[in-house]
Amino acid sequence: MTSPRSFRASLLLIVLAAAAVPRAVYGNSEGDALSALRRSLSDPDNVLQSWDPNLVNPCTWFHITCNRDGHVTRVDLGNQNLSGNLVPELGNLEHLQYLELYKNNIQGTIPPELGNLKSLISLDLYNNKLSGTIPPSLGKLKSLVFLRLNNNRLSGRIPRELSEIPTLKVVDFSNNSLCGPIPITGSFEHIPLESFEKNPRLEGPELMGLASYDTNCD
Numbered sequence: 001m002t003s004p005r006s007f008r009a010s011l012l013l014i015v016l017a018a019a020a021v022p023r024a025v026y027g028n029s030e031g032d033a034l035s036a037l038r039r040s041l042s043d044p045d046n047v048l049q050s051w052d053p054n055l056v057n058p059c060t061w062f063h064i065t066c067n068r069d070g071h072v073t074r075v076d077l078g079n080q081n082l083s084g085n086l087v088p089e090l091g092n093l094e095h096l097q098y099l100e101l102y103k104n105n106i107q108g109t110i111p112p113e114l115g116n117l118k119s120l121i122s123l124d125l126y127n128n129k130l131s132g133t134i135p136p137s138l139g140k141l142k143s144l145v146f147l148r149l150n151n152n153r154l155s156g157r158i159p160r161e162l163s164e165i166p167t168l169k170v171v172d173f174s175n176n177s178l179c180g181p182i183p184i185t186g187s188f189e190h191i192p193l194e195s196f197e198k199n200p201r202l203e204g205p206e207l208m209g210l211a212s213y214d215t216n217c218d
């Protein structure tokens with residue numbers, strides 16, 4: 001038989017254990033997303049050393065900026081000698097405005113989940129070794145102003161969805177392996193042709209409407 005006293009003690013233990021659960025189970029989803037990125041990157045200069053997953057939120061980590069509500073608004077990791085891959089979890093940073101990962105050696109593909117970053121203003125992935133296609137889901141970024149993917153190894157077409165982002169002002173796709181027609185409608189109307197140069201298989205707007213498209217683009 002359990003004595004009332006040990007029963008009370010075990011009840012107390014259960015209550016204490018239950019109180020400890022939320023932190024362990026739910027954690028901080030933005031911290032978890034950034035920790036997933038850290039695990040996927042190689043960081044020879046230890047610039048991610050302060051990224052301690054045991055803290056309540058990632059707002060005190062170096063290269064991270066949060067707003068007053070404790071949500072991550074900036075990731076500033078340009079020119080930090082990082083290699084490795086991007087991760088789909090980045091799409092969980094729903095308050096992110098600036099994703100700055102330029103001038104590293106990041107390889108692999110651009111996760112389509114980046115299209116979920118509905119607050120994003122700037123996507124700067126230039127000067128890396130990214131390959132694969134540009135996800136059409138990036139067309140969902142309705143706050144995007146800067147889209148710089150130049151100096152990578154991206155292939156395939158420029159998704160038409162991107163020209164439907166009304167806020168887009170600065171675009172650079174130069175020095176990749178993109179193919180097919182250059183969109184010239186919508187927000188692409190005022191993008192200079194230099195932003196598309198050094199993609200030998202891209203077709204200039206002067207060819208639009210002619211039957212000479214590279215049909216083997218995909």
Ligand SMILES: *[C@@H]1O[C@H](CO)[C@@H](O)[C@H](O)[C@H]1NC(C)=O
Binds near residue numbers: 044045081
């Ligand atoms: C970048 O990392 C490599 C090791 O992967 C190292 O040899 C090199 O010195 C680093 N470059 C800079 C600029 O820190």
Ligand SMILES: *[C@@H]1O[C@H](CO)[C@@H](O)[C@H](O)[C@H]1NC(C)=O
Binds near residue numbers: 129152
């Ligand atoms: C093109 O991009 C690659 C990869 O970032 C870089 O190494 C190369 O210098 C660039 N070439 C030009 C002409 O800009």
